[in-house]
Amino acid sequence: QVQLVESGGGLVQAGGSLRLSCAASGRSFSNSAMGWFRQAPGKDREFVAAITWTGSTFYADSVKGRFTISRDNAKNTVYLQMNSLKDEGTAVYYCAADSLSVTYYRTYKYWGQGTPVTVSS
DSSP: OOEEEEEOOOEEETTOOEEEEEEEESSOOTTSOEEEEEEOTTSOOEEEEEEOTTOOEEEOTTTTTTEEEEEETTTTEEEEEEOSOOGGGOEEEEEEEOOSSTTOGGGOSEEOOOEEEEEEO
């Protein structure tokens, strides 16, 4: 019944910006942490950003200062604003929900299907 649907991925030039959205349904996640992970071909899934139910945010060192995670609990939606994109940002980006240790992918209960992002130079 729970579903997470990512959107907003696509092609973008290095240095450009993109905003990803993750719409959740089936239950409210207003009291749950939400996170973004990404996986590039041939690489492991890696943590990107997370936000707790109180609004505290966490970022991977590789995206700190360039990406911003936010949430709209009225819409049951989490966003990832990506600025100053780099070539290494090319990956499938996944939305995840409900974790008590937000930087670890193994702790999340729900996952979306992912949205691809390609950064060109």
